[in-house]
Amino acid sequence: MRDPMMDTIHFSLANNFDELTRLMSSAEDFLRSRQIPERTIYCVNLILEEVVTNVIKYAFKDEWAHEIQLMLSLQESEVTIRCEDDGCAFDPLSLPPPQLHDSIMDCTEGGLGIYLVRQTAHSMNYLRENGKNILTITIK
Numbered sequence: 001m002r003d004p005m006m007d008t009i010h011f012s013l014a015n016n017f018d019e020l021t022r023l024m025s026s027a028e029d030f031l032r033s034r035q036i037p038e039r040t041i042y043c044v045n046l047i048l049e050e051v052v053t054n055v056i057k058y059a060f061k062d063e064w065a066h067e068i069q070l071m072l073s074l075q076e077s078e079v080t081i082r083c084e085d086d087g088c089a090f091d092p093l094s095l096p097p098p099q100l101h102d103s104i105m106d107c108t109e110g111g112l113g114i115y116l117v118r119q120t121a122h123s124m125n126y127l128r129e130n131g132k133n134i135l136t137i138t139i140k
Contacts, residue, residue: 007034007074015056015066015085024048027072034074043120043139044072044079050113051083051135059087059133078122081137090133091126092117 009030013019027048031041052068060066069084092114117137118124127134 009072011070011072013052013068013070015060015068017053017056019068020049020052020056023052023070030072031074031079036074036079040079040139044081046120047081047117047137047139050117051081051137054092054113055083055085055087055133059085059090061088077140079139081139083133083135083137085133086131087133089128091128092135093124093126 009026011023011026013023024045027044028041031044036044048070052070055068066086069082071080071082073080073082095114097118098112098115120139121137122140123138125136127136
């Protein structure tokens with residue numbers, strides 16, 4: 001749903017990977033329609049894929065349907081992504097950087113996606129409020 005007063009679009013998706021495909025396509029269409037540079041679109045896609053994948057894979061301890069709320073907002077030269085879910089509390093900013101090696105084959109599993117998000121984003125903020133994880137990421 002598009003907010004006509006702001007350059008913002010909201011997404012509500014279920015915690016399954018079919019929804020991730022729909023989100024990525026809609027977000028890219030939204031950004032392209034506003035002539036956002038290709039590099040920024042690439043960064044947004046990377047961040048959306050990593051964040052939503054982590055929520056779908058790790059946030060919920062049951063097999064029930066859960067709703068993930070996302071918002072993309074444009075303001076001047078910034079894109080803000082806000083992801084909200086009712087999964088287990090998890091602050092991605094609390095993770096230490098992964099051990100990087102000369103070869104990707106030598107890296108241990110876990111944490112590399114969040115590391116990439118942190119390196120791509122201009123800023124990140126995490127908040128746990130009313131039983132929800134709220135992650136806000138800004139890209140310039």
